[in-house]
Amino acid sequence: xxxxxxxxxxxxxxxxxxxxxxxxxxxxxxxxxxxxxxxxxxxxxxxxxxxxxxxxxxxxxxxxxxxxxxxxxxxxxxxxxxxxxxxxxxxxxxxxxxxxxxxxxxxx
Numbered sequence: 001x002x003x004x005x006x007x008x009x010x011x012x013x014x015x016x017x018x019x020x021x022x023x024x025x026x027x028x029x030x031x032x033x034x035x036x037x038x039x040x041x042x043x044x045x046x047x048x049x050x051x052x053x054x055x056x057x058x059x060x061x062x063x064x065x066x067x068x069x070x071x072x073x074x075x076x077x078x079x080x081x082x083x084x085x086x087x088x089x090x091x092x093x094x095x096x097x098x099x100x101x102x103x104x105x106x107x108x
Contacts, residue, residue, distance in 0.1 A: 005065065005097050006074035008090065009038070009083070013075035017087035020072070020080045022047060029054045034084035035091035036061050038098070040068040043081040051082050061091070063098045 012018045019028050028034040029051075037055050039048055041064050048064070055062035065071075068079040075083060085091040 005094060005101065006070060008094055008097065009071075009074045009085070010076070012085055012087060012090040012094075015087070015090075017090055018075050018083055018085055020075055020077060020083040022051070022081055025051060025082045025084045026054060028084040028086060029058050029060055032058060032060075033086050034058075034060050035088050036063070036085040036095055037082060038062075038066070038071065038085070038094075039064045039082045040066055040071045040080065042067045047081050061095055063095070063102070065098055065101070 009018065019025060025034065025037060029037065037051060037060055039051055039062065052062055068081055071083060072078050072080040085094060
């Protein structure tokens, strides 16, 4: 499942529908351009809390998934703490896959 999620995230990035890094992700959230935010599981507690709180306030889905290195690699960048998906179609598909992966992890 992880490969499918990162592959789809990579496709979204190639289509220009992903922004990444704390500053640009926060900007996309505030401008309501973000349709989904993914935070790396090894991001600092402060970064995670800041992004999660903004997502809650602006009612944008937010999930914690992967590691900084794999999140960055998926979108062709260096390590990334977080990424915002800017396209509703990609966001809906990724959200479904992320939730399925979380359910599978919980049942194991």
